[in-house]
Amino acid sequence: MPEPFRWDLIRPDELGSLLDGTEPPGLWFLDELVTCAGKVLARSGGGDLVFVGRSLDSMFDLLGGALHGIGEQRLDRLPLSFSRAGRRVTRRRWERRPLTAAQRDEARRMxxxxxxxxxxxxRRSRPVAxxxxxxxxxTFTDxxxxLTDWIRGERETWPAIRRKLRFVGVTVRAPTSPKTWRWARHQRWTAELPARSVLSVSLGRPVWSYFGNEQTKLTRSLGPDWWLAEADGPGREDLTRQALxxxxxxxxxxxxRAGRQALARAVGREPDLAQPWLRTLVTELNAAAGGRRSS
Incomplete structure (x- = not known):
């Protein structure tokens, strides 16, 4: 079944009068979001970005506007939640119940x-991040x-594919210390990918919590029990209209102009700027903003 309806905000012809009467949004998180988005771009390896779930819809929207007509990177949403009930494996150990065959097929379709x-x-030339x-x-583990179960089933070449996969996790900012808990160190599968393929970018706790827990989203959460349900239409209640x-x-x-220049500055502060693809992206952002081209 189709995924839940979400408006195309790059070509918002279908909005009509939906925004009539809404309050001007206070984008109090904007500076942090732009900085984080610049880091995500820089650490994507020039790959196409796939935003999992709904938590970073705001980054998807920001980058959708900034990169419209610029570069080759494709932005997509995989609006799946993998949250599901657990089952007891041993007296002391629980694990999330496995996906059904029908759920796996639907996730693969998406x-x-x-x-x-x-x-x-x-066969692709650029990675997927x-x-x-x-x-x-x-969620990244799921x-x-x-993906790896699917790859084995299709008998595609893993050594070629492992270089095309990237995972960029947006975490809560924490003090830099050898004792700081790092999610990637506690997942065994991350060792199966090149070191630069599993990376993190941080956000301050208030912004991270807003995106992950508090922000009103434009679509419902899509857990496994909903993957095979009939798609719903657009919401029109006041909270959804304000979120829109x-x-x-x-x-x-x-x-x-301001947005593209701010994103170009955020990318330009990253060490990966030495890579030609990233320098080209900064040049194109500045050119689209009408600003000075990077040398």
């Missing part, structure tokens, strides 16, 4: 809609397991 299949991964807020890495106004404002800011 991955294919985002341009991600074993066949395309083995999955992006999500991260606490313990459980995505990775789903916020999303529209983020797209507009991303497309603006």
């Amino acid at each position: 991955l294919a809609d985002a341009g991600v299949t074993p066949y395309t991964l083995a 999955f992006v999500d807020v991260v606490s313990d890495g459980g 995505v990775y397991t789903l 106004a916020e999303a529209v404002a983020l797209v507009a800011y991303g497309r603006s």
Whole structure:
């Protein structure tokens, strides 16, 4: 079944009068979001970005506006939640119940809609970077397991594919210390990928919590029990309309001169700027903003 309806905010012809009467959104998180988005871009390896779930819809909207008509990177959403009930494995150990065959098939269909299949991964020139807020890495573990089981079933070449996969987790900012808990160190599968393929970017706790726990989203949460349900239509209640106004404002800011210049500055502060693809992206952002081209 189709995923839940979400408006196309890059070409918002269908909004009509939905924003009438909404309050101007207070984008109090904007500076942190732009900085974080610049880091995610820089650490994507030039790959297409796939935003998992709904938590980083605001980053998807911001980058959708900023990168419209610029570069080759594709932005997609994989609006799946993998949250599900657990089952007891031993007296002391629980694990989330496995996905059913029908649920796996539906998740694969949605991955294919985002341009991600074993066949395309083995043959694409650029990587695919999955992006999500991260606490313990459980969602990324589910995505990775789903992909690797599919790859084995299709008998595609893993050595070629492993270089095309990236996972960028947006974490809560914490003091830099050897004792700081790092999600990637506690997931065994991360050792199966090159070191630069599993990376983190941090946000301050208030912004991270807003995106991950508090922000009103434009679509319902899509846990496994809903993957096979009939898609719903657009919400029109006041909270959703106000959330829509916020999303529209983020797209507009991303497309603006100020937004593109701010994103270019955020990318330009990253060590990976030495890579030609990233320098080209900064040049194109500044050119689209009408600013000075990077040398």
